[in-house]
Amino acid sequence: DGTIIKFVNNITELTPPGEADDALMAFQHRMCISGDEDRIPWPKPDGYDREDFLLIQRALDANKGLASFFTRMPPSSLPGYPGPKKKYCLCCGITIAASDQPNLNKGWANASWERKQEIIADHTYFELGTFYYLANDAQVPANVRATFNNYGLCADEFVDNNYIPHQLYIRISNRLVGDYVMTQNNIAEPRSKPDSIGVGDWSFDEHMTGKYAVPNSDGPGYQVMLEGNFWPSIKDGSNWYDVPYKIMVPKRGTGANLLVPVCLSASAVAYSSTRIENMFMSIGSAAGVAAQQLVDGSVATVQDVNVTAVQATLTSTFGQRIHGPPGHGPPPPPPGPHPSYFNVSGAGSASWNGQYVFTANNMYVSTNSKCATNGPCALYPFEGVWRLAIDGKELFYIAGKVRVHRVWVFQGITQMWLLSVACACILRVNNSRWTHAWLFSRDCFTRLFSIACASGIVIEGDATTVGPMVGGISRGFGADVTFSPSMYVYTNASVDILTAYAATTTL
Numbered sequence: 184d185g186t187i188i189k190f191v192n193n194i195t196e197l198t199p200p201g202e203a204d205d206a207l208m209a210f211q212h213r214m215c216i217s218g219d220e221d222r223i224p225w226p227k228p229d230g231y232d233r234e235d236f237l238l239i240q241r242a243l244d245a246n247k248g249l250a251s252f253f254t255r256m257p258p259s260s261l262p263g264y265p266g267p268k269k270k271y272c273l274c275c276g277i278t279i280a281a282s283d284q285p286n287l288n289k290g291w292a293n294a295s296w297e298r299k300q301e302i303i304a305d306h307t308y309f310e311l312g313t314f315y316y317l318a319n320d321a322q323v324p325a326n327v328r329a330t331f332n333n334y335g336l337c338a339d340e341f342v343d344n345n346y347i348p349h350q351l352y353i354r355i356s357n358r359l360v361g362d363y364v365m366t367q368n369n370i371a372e373p374r375s376k377p378d379s380i381g382v383g384d385w386s387f388d389e390h391m392t393g394k395y396a397v398p399n400s401d402g403p404g405y406q407v408m409l410e411g412n413f414w415p416s417i418k419d420g421s422n423w424y425d426v427p428y429k430i431m432v433p434k435r436g437t438g439a440n441l442l443v444p445v446c447l448s449a450s451a452v453a454y455s456s457t458r459i460e461n462m463f464m465s466i467g468s469a470a471g472v473a474a475q476q477l478v479d480g481s482v483a484t485v486q487d488v489n490v491t492a493v494q495a496t497l498t499s500t501f502g503q504r505i506h507g508p509p510g511h512g513p514p515p516p517p518p519g520p521h522p523s524y525f526n527v528s529g530a531g532s533a534s535w536n537g538q539y540v541f542t543a544n545n546m547y548v549s550t551n552s553k554c555a556t557n558g559p560c561a562l563y564p565f566e567g568v569w570r571l572a573i574d575g576k577e578l579f580y581i582a583g584k585v586r587v588h589r590v591w592v593f594q595g596i597t598q599m600w601l602l603s604v605a606c607a608c609i610l611r612v613n614n615s616r617w618t619h620a621w622l623f624s625r626d627c628f629t630r631l632f633s634i635a636c637a638s639g640i641v642i643e644g645d646a647t648t649v650g651p652m653v654g655g656i657s658r659g660f661g662a663d664v665t666f667s668p669s670m671y672v673y674t675n676a677s678v679d680i681l682t683a684y685a686a687t688t689t690l
Contacts, residue, residue, distance in 0.1 A: 187396045189235040190309065191407055192286055194395045205290060208390035208411060208455070209283035210302075211273070212310055213352045215340040218257055218269035222335035223346050225318045228311040236316040238407065240323070242280045248324040250317065254282040256330055270337055273310075277391065279407045284309045285391040292356045303351050311347075354390060354458060361448035363429040370453050371418040375506060378490045379425035380497060381465030382507045386422045389413045389455040417456065423507035426457070428473070428490045431466060439484035440477060442470040468503055472496045499529075525562055527571070535560055535571050 187193055198204035217223075242252050250256075254276040261270050276283045287305045294302065317323055318331040336346035367387070393410030416422055431443045444466040449457050473488045482488055497503040524540045525547055534554045539547040539562040549560035561572055 187405070188237050190238060190284060190286060191394050191396050194397045194408075197393065197395060197410070205292060206285070206392040206410070207288050207291060207356065208354045208392050209285045210288045210291075210306060210351050210353055211275075211282055211284070212306060212348045214273040214310065214348060215337040215346075216258055216271040216273055216334050217337040218271070218334050219338075221338045223338050224335045225314040225331070226311055226336075226345070227315050227319075228308045230308065231312055231315065233316060233320055236312055236320075239280045239313065239316055240320070242278070243323065243327065248327070250327045250330070252278040253280055253317070256334060270340075271334075275390065277409070277412045279394065279409065280313075281391075282310060282313065283391050285393050285409075285411065291353075306351055307347060355451065355454055356446070358446045358454060359431070359433060359443040359448040361429060361432050362434050363427065363432070363448060365427075365430050365447065365449040365453040365457065367450065367452040370456065371424050374418065374424050376425040376427045378428045378494075379505050380428045380469035380490070380493060380503075381426040381462060382423055382504050382509055383417075383426050383457055383459070383462050384423045384507070384509050385456045385459040385462070386414055386416050387452060387455050389452065413455075421508070422456070423509050425506055426462065426466060428469065428488070428493065430457075431470060432485050435484070435486045439486070442473060442485050444470040465503060468501055469493055469497060472501075527562060 198206075239253075243250060246252055254273065257269070258271045258273045261272055264270055273282055275281065284306070287309060288302055291299065291302055314331060318328055320328075338346070340346060341348055370383075389411050391409050391411045395408055395410065396405040397408045398405055417424055430447050430449065432448075433441050433443070445463050447454065447457055447466070472493045473485065473490075476482045476488050476492070477485065494505050497505055524538050526538050527549075528536050534551055535549070537549055537551040537554075539549050539560075542548050546559070547562040549562075551560070554560035563570055563572075
């Protein structure tokens with residue numbers, strides 16, 4: 184009759200290019216769907232009108248009776264779910280007829296509580312009505328009806344809410360606007376950020392934001408077109424990027440004790456990537472570590488937090504990755520003799536500690552049989568940082584930067600090289616342990632001298648002779664760094680700080 188069918192907006196409602204709108208990517212209930220015999224058949228929602236779902240029928244007719252355009256059935260499985268039950272998680276869809284339905288969430292960001300309840304009810308009606316139509320309407324091909332009738336709602340989930348999740352899945356809404364706003368442009372330029380407190384690893388992933396009736400260009404009538412839906416990589420086919428501390432910090436003067444680790448200061452496009460839950464976990468950890476500085480009185484505002492200290496705690500205490508790329512394997516070791524092993528201590532999980540021996544595949548691999556089960560635990564330096572990872576791919580722990588320092592040694596040894604991890608080390612002077620000693624030498628040298636000591640290297644000399652090379656208190660986390668008498672030391676003049684493996688490392 185010339186009116187536009189349900190769940191489709193007129194193209195005239197689309198905001199002109201370049202102007203802001205209140206469009207949000209589609210919401211939905213991530214319903215738990217069952218393929219078991221005790222499943223709940225798709226219920227007919229209150230107020231059901233089959234005319235509301237004519238777009239689905241037209242899509243079926245245009246697709247020769249096939250429902251391949253719809254969210255696949257069964258949906259995503261639940262990996263690791265115990266027991267024999269067939270449970271699935273409803274998600275997504277990027278077609279004109281999918282479980283995602285834009286338009287329904289218009290006005291959500293600034294809506295009242297009462298209006299939000301109406302929006303939630305609209306989503307429930309659309310979702311249940313869609314499944315009921317596909318499973319029961321006589322106009323739907325019998326094979327499609329049979330497929331959808333093989334599934335239903337889980338009988339043992341959300342029982343007190345008619346088997347529907349209590350919460351709507353809100354992919355995006357109101358967000359912080361800080362002095363720094365992550366955008367499509369700066370999310371990967373620069374990719375590495377010095378104040379990073381976590382690593383993002385998800386593409387731009389925008390769900391539908393609109394469904395419009397567009398007049399046909401070659402005759403009368405309309406066709407339905409979608410707005411939104413893009414899923415490109417962040418840069419050059421990969422998705423990692425460093426996430427700076429300031430993405431969760433309000434503008435100075437607007438909130439001295441507020442950190443926002445979820446509703447981040449990000450544009451809609453950037454947030455299509457930063458909204459992923461594992462990243463919220465990383466940023467939430469960083470927020471907790473940063474908040475401690477206000478609690479203990481170290482700083483007065485979140486804008487003045489010592490980010491370097493936050494980074495040190497995240498990496499040393501929680502083993503959190505703060506710089507990408509994720510899962511980067513170890514670089515090939517330099518030519519020449521290799522240290523036979525490293526002794527690692529201080530990792531977040533005790534199973535990662537112990538001896539790492541050089542193997543035929545050019546990695547240092549843990550000898551601890553309890554370390555990981557899906558690949559060998561490997562130790563390697565990359566970009567000046569010592570790393571522990573499964574097979575050099577799945578990163579678990581990061582130490583501080585690798586630095587080479589020169590320390591004068593007396594009583595028969597002219598000089599030696601000390602490899603300092605995380606800027607701090609523990610020295611022995613006349614067998615007295617110096618904790619938190621800071622080596623201030625910033626020179627970068629290329630020649631290493633091999634040293635043999637039957638009982639391990641001890642820096643000889645008294646505090647007067649060694650003292651001038653040491654000063655201050657470490658601002659990083661402590662790290663034991665010693666040489667092993669059975670370990671080779673590089674003598675290649677081209678050795679640099681990335682390939683100087685000759686140390687026992689504490690993470």
